[in-house]
Amino acid sequence: MTITELVKQYTEISDFLNQHWPLKNQQHRTFARTMKIVEELGELSDEILTSMNLQRNSKIAKFTHQNIEDEFADVLGSLVLLGIELDIDVEKVIKRKIEFTKERFEMDQSTN
Numbered sequence: 001m002t003i004t005e006l007v008k009q010y011t012e013i014s015d016f017l018n019q020h021w022p023l024k025n026q027q028h029r030t031f032a033r034t035m036k037i038v039e040e041l042g043e044l045s046d047e048i049l050t051s052m053n054l055q056r057n058s059k060i061a062k063f064t065h066q067n068i069e070d071e072f073a074d075v076l077g078s079l080v081l082l083g084i085e086l087d088i089d090v091e092k093v094i095k096r097k098i099e100f101t102k103e104r105f106e107m108d109q110s111t112n
């Protein structure tokens with residue numbers, strides 16, 4: 001899946017969410033999407049702590065690596081939903097930041 005396809009899929013999800021659970025305006029949607037990222041990041045953190053045996057034994061007993069994968073996907077998805085709400089061209093800005101990071105660390109640019 002490309003970033004463009006990822007954004008397309010989440011645009012459909014965003015449209016569905018906005019249709020079924022409409023919020024007052026764009027500012028409220030941006031706030032809700034931002035809080036969702038925080039929620040999902042907390043869930044990912046919880047799973048990582050569990051993977052390190054730093055949670056209750058009952059959680060540790062139920063842990064699988066898929067839990068981390070699922071929460072990672074939730075964080076990424078919620079971030080893409082915020083990007084859609086903020087009208088961010090996700091693919092363009094990711095490319096720009098990768099180039100910036102490679103230049104900053106003086107990495108070889110020939111692999112682009």
Ligand SMILES: [Mg+2]
Pocket residue numbers: 040043070071074
């Ligand atoms: Mg989650």
